[in-house]
Amino acid sequence: MTTVLIVDDQPLQRLGFRMLLESVPGMEVTGEAAHGADAVRQVAESHPDVVLMDVRMPGMDGIEATRRIVASGGRSRVLILTTFDLDEYAHSALRVGASGFLLKDARPEELLSGIRAVAAGDAVIAPALTRRLLDTYAHRLPTASTSESRRRDRRLESLTLREREILVAVGRGWTNKEIAERFVLAESTVKTHVGRVLAKIGARDRVQAVIFAYDLGLSTPA
Amino acid sequence: MTTVLIVDDQPLQRLGFRMLLESVPGMEVTGEAAHGADAVRQVAESHPDVVLMDVRMPGMDGIEATRRIVASGGRSRVLILTTFDLDEYAHSALRVGASGFLLKDARPEELLSGIRAVAAGDAVIAPALTRRLLDTYAHRLPTASTSESRRRDRRLESLTLREREILVAVGRGWTNKEIAERFVLAESTVKTHVGRVLAKIGARDRVQAVIFAYDLGLSTPA
């Protein structure tokens, strides 16, 4: 049984989705929300497997709602559904952790197939957008085995838990003193940790450490 | 009418694809190839809309064949089909210009839907792989215009061209001295610029400036 929360500001659109989903065995609609804030609230309550999320809504939009749902750490996956084939939407949505991005003109079976994939922990992107993403980013994919990213992974692996925490803090732009205060440590201790982190990841100073953190997604914008 | 070339070293596999495609109106199989070299030759002759390409084949493999087909500049699009869910294959395939990457265990309608999308100039990636690609690369997508970043955009707008260049350099982790050398400037000049940038964007130090730059996608993890 796959549980779904429908989020869209248009009642008629919600009805359409509900009709479709309820006609399919194994799909259950656990609720509807008309704006982002309500969506976030309902996800916290009912923990649906999949959230069908519209982008453009009055009040909190779908991107921000997605960000909060993902950040909450629950099991729910967000599948963005929009009428507008805009790259900015898609980039933002995928960036904040959406598991999918489909257009509302998709055929019903494509939508259902997408929902199933997302519920299973996979991800889907509309073919038109996939094309543009590939055109833009395919050339910078790693050629083959290992290379850069995996080597960096090893560098990250070499960090102890504490050091990783410190690196994240540095990535937030905090000074040593601020880190010391928040972690309740002596500033000298923080310096020690930072120094070890720099040595391990091969950074010259905390600026390069921040860049390293962003490259690995350890720190993320927004 | 969509024309398709089937490339696979296993005759039985080719037969399966042919049976499926010929059962669908609007699909036409223009030929079969058992290895990469033959595929490249046939594409040059018959210019199919879509090439269904296996990866593992004796002789020239599917990746190399794809590279050549794409490089030839024709209209044919390549859809990779493989039994093996290996990231290296996918990365390589997409990098050399494949329009899609699906697994052979896909349902027939998914495969057909993928072929249609590719024929239309779009692209498709298997959901399981899409998930991994997103997990790996989504965080480095450029941010777009959310309400948040638009406010920052104004801050960015307030920077002069030179200051923006300096900010990018800072975002790369360069020291003031290094920036001075690369831009052929005095270090004091760089300091002046950096100071003005910090004041304008509301950053305390260059670390926060780096974070700012990443948030706006002005600097991106390469």
Place this chain on the structure above:
DNA sequence: TGTCGCGTCGTACCCGGGTACGACGGCCCG
């Protein structure tokens, strides 16, 4: 013609950050 934004450079000062030590207690594991 004046003036304003921009880019350039200099000096002087202070401070946060990075390094190089050394040290101590806790913990796990051989």
Place this chain on the structure above:
DNA sequence: CGGGCCGTCGTACCCGGGTACGACGCGACA
């Protein structure tokens, strides 16, 4: 039990970075 990893803290030193001035030449534009 001893050694190793981890996390903690301290002192001392040096340097890069940030700030606060002031100054100059240039092009645009009123």
